[in-house]
Amino acid sequence: MATIHEIAKKVGVSSAxxxxxLNDKPGVSPENRRKIREAIREARYVPNALARSLxxxxxxxxxxxxxxxxxxxxxxxxxxxxxxxEEMGYNVVFCSGRSxxxxxxxxxxxxxEGRADGIVAFGSRLEDxxxxxxxxxxxxxxxxxEGDVPGESFNRVRVNNTGGAYRATRHxxxxxxxxxxxxxxxxxxxxxxxxxEGFLAAMRDAGVPVEDGTVIQSDFEEALACExxxxxxxxxxxxxxxxxxxxxxxxxxxxxxxxxxxxxxDDVAVIxxxxxxxxxxxxxxxxxxxxxxxxxxxxxxxxKLLVRSLTTPDAAPQSVVFEPDFVMRESCI
Amino acid sequence: MATIHEIAKKVGVSSAxxxxxLNDKPGVSPENRRKIREAIREARYVPNALARSLxxxxxxxxxxxxxxxxxxxxxxxxxxxxxxxEEMGYNVVFCSGRSxxxxxxxxxxxxxEGRADGIVAFGSRLEDxxxxxxxxxxxxxxxxxEGDVPGESFNRVRVNNTGGAYRATRHxxxxxxxxxxxxxxxxxxxxxxxxxEGFLAAMRDAGVPVEDGTVIQSDFEEALACExxxxxxxxxxxxxxxxxxxxxxxxxxxxxxxxxxxxxxDDVAVIxxxxxxxxxxxxxxxxxxxxxxxxxxxxxxxxKLLVRSLTTPDAAPQSVVFEPDFVMRESCI
DNA sequence: TATGAAATGTAAATCGTTTGACTTTCCCGT
DNA sequence: ACGGGAAAGTCAAACGATTTACATTTCATA
Numbered sequence: 001m002a003t004i005h006e007i008a009k010k011v012g013v014s015s016a017x018x019x020x021x022l023n024d025k026p027g028v029s030p031e032n033r034r035k036i037r038e039a040i041r042e043a044r045y046v047p048n049a050l051a052r053s054l055x056x057x058x059x060x061x062x063x064x065x066x067x068x069x070x071x072x073x074x075x076x077x078x079x080x081x082x083x084x085x086e087e088m089g090y091n092v093v094f095c096s097g098r099s100x101x102x103x104x105x106x107x108x109x110x111x112x113e114g115r116a117d118g119i120v121a122f123g124s125r126l127e128d129x130x131x132x133x134x135x136x137x138x139x140x141x142x143x144x145x146e147g148d149v150p151g152e153s154f155n156r157v158r159v160n161n162t163g164g165a166y167r168a169t170r171h172x173x174x175x176x177x178x179x180x181x182x183x184x185x186x187x188x189x190x191x192x193x194x195x196x197e198g199f200l201a202a203m204r205d206a207g208v209p210v211e212d213g214t215v216i217q218s219d220f221e222e223a224l225a226c227e228x229x230x231x232x233x234x235x236x237x238x239x240x241x242x243x244x245x246x247x248x249x250x251x252x253x254x255x256x257x258x259x260x261x262x263x264x265x266d267d268v269a270v271i272x273x274x275x276x277x278x279x280x281x282x283x284x285x286x287x288x289x290x291x292x293x294x295x296x297x298x299x300x301x302x303x304k305l306l307v308r309s310l311t312t313p314d315a316a317p318q319s320v321v322f323e324p325d326f327v328m329r330e331s332c333i
Numbered sequence: 334m335a336t337i338h339e340i341a342k343k344v345g346v347s348s349a350x351x352x353x354x355l356n357d358k359p360g361v362s363p364e365n366r367r368k369i370r371e372a373i374r375e376a377r378y379v380p381n382a383l384a385r386s387l388x389x390x391x392x393x394x395x396x397x398x399x400x401x402x403x404x405x406x407x408x409x410x411x412x413x414x415x416x417x418x419e420e421m422g423y424n425v426v427f428c429s430g431r432s433x434x435x436x437x438x439x440x441x442x443x444x445x446e447g448r449a450d451g452i453v454a455f456g457s458r459l460e461d462x463x464x465x466x467x468x469x470x471x472x473x474x475x476x477x478x479e480g481d482v483p484g485e486s487f488n489r490v491r492v493n494n495t496g497g498a499y500r501a502t503r504h505x506x507x508x509x510x511x512x513x514x515x516x517x518x519x520x521x522x523x524x525x526x527x528x529x530e531g532f533l534a535a536m537r538d539a540g541v542p543v544e545d546g547t548v549i550q551s552d553f554e555e556a557l558a559c560e561x562x563x564x565x566x567x568x569x570x571x572x573x574x575x576x577x578x579x580x581x582x583x584x585x586x587x588x589x590x591x592x593x594x595x596x597x598x599d600d601v602a603v604i605x606x607x608x609x610x611x612x613x614x615x616x617x618x619x620x621x622x623x624x625x626x627x628x629x630x631x632x633x634x635x636x637k638l639l640v641r642s643l644t645t646p647d648a649a650p651q652s653v654v655f656e657p658d659f660v661m662r663e664s665c666i
Numbered sequence: 667t668a669t670g671a672a673a674t675g676t677a678a679a680t681c682g683t684t685t686g687a688c689t690t691t692c693c694c695g696t
Numbered sequence: 697a698c699g700g701g702a703a704a705g706t707c708a709a710a711c712g713a714t715t716t717a718c719a720t721t722t723c724a725t726a
Contacts, residue, residue, distance in 0.1 A: 001447075001473075003682055014706050019684060029704060044471060049446035050392075051682035054383045054711045069427065070408040078403055082429060086436075091443055094402065094427045096415060103419075110424055113382035114334075114712090138377060140334075336712055347676050352714060362674060384712035387681045447682090 002045040011039050022047055053114075062090045062306060063111035065104055065121040069096035073220075073276055074122075077145070080299020081120060088307050090117070105131050112139050118306040123147035124190045141313075143306045145298060147190055155305040157298050157320045161191050161273075164291040164324035165198025168243050168271045171326065173206045175333075177241035177269060180208070183228065183253055185245030185273075186219035195245045195273060213237065218249055225252030233260045241269040241332065247276045247290055254285055254331065265289075269332035273324070287329030294322050335378040344372050355380055386447075395423045395639060396444035398437055398454040402429035406553075406609055407455075410478070413632020414453060421640050423450070438464050445472050451639040456480035457523045474646075476639045478631060480523055488638040490631050490653040494524050494606075497624040497657035498531025501576050501604045504659065506539045508666075510574035510602060513541070516561065516586055518578030518606075519552035528578045528606060546570060551582055558585030566593045574602040574665065580609045580623055587618055587664065602665035606657070620662030627655050 004022070008015040013032055020028050021036045028036070039045075053059045062085050066074060078094070085092035093116075097104030104121075108131065111119045118141035123132045125147075132147050136154040143155040172180050182199045185192035196215065203210050216232070218225040225244065232238065233256065244250035250272030257268050264270055264286050275292035301320050308315055337355070341348040346365055353361050354369045361369070372378075386392045395418050399407060411427070418425035426449075430437030437454075441464065444452045451474035456465045458480075465480050469487040476488040505513050515532045518525035529548065536543050549565070551558040558577065565571065566589065577583035583605030590601055597603055597619050608625035634653050641648055 004684095005682080015683080016685075016706065017704085020705095023684085027704060032704085046442075046446055046471075048387075048682050049443075049448050050383045050387045051447075051711085052684075054381075054387060054682085054713090055684045057711075059383075069402065070411055072405055075403040078429070079431075082431065091440070092428070093396075094429070095425070096411070096427070098412075098415065107424070109379075110382075113379055114384075115382050138379075337714095338712080348713080349676065349715075350674090356714085360674060365674085381712050384681085385714075387683090387712085388714045390681070 001048075002043045004045075004047065007036065007039050007043060007045055010043070011035050059115065059117050060090050061116040062092050062303065063107075063116035063119050064092060064094045065107045065111070065119065066094060066096050067104070067122045067125065068099050069094060070098075073274065074295075075277065076295035077122070077299045080296040080301075081303055082299075084300040084303035088303060090303075090307075092303075099125070101125070101127055101131055104128065105134070108135050108139070118142060118310055120145065120302045120306060126188055126190060141306060141309045143302045143309070145302050154317045155309055155319075156317075157301045157305065157322070159191075159293050159298065159322045159324055161194035161324075162198040162201070164273065165195040165243070165245075166202045167198075167324075167326060168273070168291050169199045169202035170206065172241045172243060172269065172271065172332070173202065173208060175241075175269070179238075179240040181214050181216060181232075181239040181242050183216045183218045183225050183242060183244045183249050185249060187217060189220075192245050199243055218245070218252070220246050220248050222248050222252035222255060225249040226256045227252075229253045229256035230260070233257070233262070238262065239268060241271075243271045243273075245273060247272040247274040247288060250288055250290070250331070251285065254288075258285070265330065265332050271332045275325075275327055286331045289329045289332040290327050291324040292327045293324055298322055334381075335376045337378075337380065340369065340372050340376060340378055343376070344368050392448065392450050393423055394449040395425050395636065396440075396449035396452050397425060397427045398440045398444070398452065399427060399429050400437070400455045400458065401432050402427060403431075406607065407628075408610065409628035410455070410632045413629040413634075414636055415632075417633040417636035421636060423636075423640075425636075432458070434458070434460055434464050437461065438467070441468050441472070451475060451643055453478065453635045453639060459521055459523060474639060474642045476635045476642070478635050487650045488642055488652075489650075490634045490638065490655070492626050492631065492655045492657055494527035494657075495531040495534070497606065498528040498576070498578075499535045500531075500657075500659060501606070501624050502532045502535035503539065505574045505576060505602065505604065505665070506535065506541060508574075508602070512571075512573040514547050514549060514565075514572040514575050516549050516551045516558050516575060516577045516582050518582060520550060522553075525578050532576055551578070551585070553579050553581050555581050555585035555588065558582040559589045560585075562586045562589035563593065566590070566595070571595065572601060574604075576604045578606060580605040580607045580621060583621055583623070583664070584618065587621075591618070598663065598665050604665050608658075608660055619664045622662045622665040623660050624657040625660045626657055631655055 004015045004018050008018045017028055017032060018036055021033055064081055082092050095107035097107060108119065108121060119139050120143045121135055122145045128147060132144060133149050135142055136149055136152050146158050182196065184196050200210060216228050218228055242253055244253055250270050254264050254270055257264055262268055272288050272290035275290045305318055337348045337351050341351045350361055350365060351369055354366055397414055415425050428440035430440060441452065441454060452472050453476045454468055455478045461480060465477060466482050468475055469482055469485050479491050515529065517529050533543060549561050551561055575586055577586055583603050587597055587603055590597055595601055605621050605623035608623045638651055
């Protein structure tokens with residue numbers, strides 16, 4: 001690989017001149033500019049970004065550490081990060097921790113070693129807590145999407161899970177449903193706790209007693225929710241309505257209901273959470289009423305907060321909370 | 334941010350000593366090693382990876398340029414790249430071109446500027462041709478997954494699409510189906526052409542005439558295939574069997590058939606291509622018989638080829654072709 | 667008490683850029 | 697002919713590490 005000095009020598013000028021041409025700066029005669037361009041082309045010279053970033057003290061890179069890249073749920077978030085990042089003039093690169101804290105740790109450090117100007121991390125797993133603390137305490141510029149570190153102040157964007165769950169539950173109560181149950185998401189995640197909390201608060205505020213078996217632990221996959229709902233049906237304890245901690249969970253519930261010959265929403269109403277883009281073949285199910293998370297906008301906002309921190313380093317950290325939208329479809333009207 | 338010199342000054346030694354401690358090298362007295370470690374901890378010093386990579390002339394990074402990160406199809410490939418990359422001691426970072434050649438270009442250059450030791454790129458779109466040529470001609474170390482550049486020799490891994498399509502089609506012919514049609518994938522992609530070619534070859538070799546309307550152009554989404562098949566049904570031109578250029582295409586076909594009251598495979602047999610992980614709710618369809626692409630293994634192999642190129646730079650470029658597996662499920666037996 | 671090897675330490679070059687300070691060149695107006 | 701100033705060009709110091717070659721200390725041994 002050629003260097004700037006070799007180009008300079010070949011043309012017979014100093015390397016400073018070549019640098020000026022490279023960066024489209026003034027102070028080079030048209031004649032020399034032409035000759036230097038020519039030499040660059042023919043030597044297939046590519047400037048070394050490491051050396052450049054080292055002296056410029058800036059990489060124009062935003063590093064994103066995802067919980068898992070292979071998860072449809074994150075698509076809109078990724079898009080939001082990309083679009084806004086590029087709009088702001090940054091390169092956005094992604095790493096995946098594959099839901100393993102140790103790997104996420106590695107990649108957070110990886111970016112902190114000067115390879116990125118700032119970091120966006122996703123951390124909703126409870127076991128991520130030490131990592132997230134590490135991140136917000138040591139990384140000069142970072143934004144956390146979902147997740148929390150009690151006692152620390154930092155840039156974060158999240159969704160009002162508790163409020164969303166509260167509203168969804170209140171909707172069910174207002175529609176006159178009596179036997180309402182909640183299928184939780186994976187309790188290893190923050191959001192599952194927050195949504196459960198919202199559910200319980202709504203029930204309490206409405207004076208509806210929460211009996212045993214009202215809250216059914218499940219996770220973010222369909223299988224477990226389906227199994228648990230099937231069991232419930234077998235025991236003859238079919239509820240009126242069901243608020244699920246995630247869309248996938250809701251699909252599991254619906255699958256169990258439909259398989260047992262029950263109708264949604266006529267026999268049992270179902271509300272989900274997330275508004276994860278359904279495959280087109282989900283049209284075989286009734287459309288899912290759900291609380292939409294504005295993940296695209298959250299990604300955009302994450303970048304905005306990060307860039308603000310980058311450009312005005314003394315700005316106070318900010319916490320942005322998005323309200324989920326109630327999206328009414330067929331599964332609960 | 335502290336530097337190695339500040340640590341050295343604080344302890345009262347030279348920076349070379351600190352460097353040795355950082356890299357666990359001998360030549361430091363236990364006493365000094367302890368003091369240096371202590372100073373590093375308390376200053377929260379993190380070595381600068383750019384400076385380090387600059388002098389070491391190596392980043393231990395593999396850059397991956399995907400066609401699109403937000404595409405379920407790529408999940409297994411991503412996992413294969415990650416797992417093998419980390420096993421080989423590299424950090425693997427991902428960029429997404431979002432199916433736009435100009436963005437992919439940017440990210441390829443991005444990695445070529447010394448930010449990665451090698452590049453893995455995915456390029457099956459026809460319009461990627463100039464980009465791919467750019468990549469294999471200028472990047473010292475790269476591997477291409479899918480895609481081709483006639484006349485160039487480079488590291489690549491791909492799947493035998495033509496052969497797979499040939500085998501799938503021959504299977505249909507052997508089962509006695511007479512009116513076989515092919516729904517193509519998106520003809521903007523290499524693979525769609527190769528699979529069509531395999532289909533035509535099998536028909537030709539079996540002496541089955543390919544009449545007008547036998548090949549139906551569609552794409553990699555369900556919607557279009559569904560629409561086209563519905564139209565076919567409306568015209569009373571229902572085939573015996575159908576080979577689809579991708580699983581998603583096949584699902585579109587099946588959806589049209591089932592919606593029209595036809596049974597799969599009794600009325601129409603369907604074979605897909607890819608074996609993309611179906612959502613659990615796809616269980617409502619008959620299981621899809623398909624040609625499985627070993628994407629995970631292809632990702633692993635991509636890394637292996639790249640690392641080989643990195644460690645033995647004079648090795649001849651290699652082209653690895655995977656044979657797809659025939660996976661028989663219910664949609665065609 | 668030399669002797670020399672092993673252990674420990676330092677200085678300085680290097681990686682490939684950018685950039686501020688400085689010098690040279692050249693042209694213009696008086 | 698000369699002073700002044702813009703334009704063009706060069707030099708060398710950064711940036712923050714690693715590493716080679718060399719210097720110093722230690723200490724057991726002859």
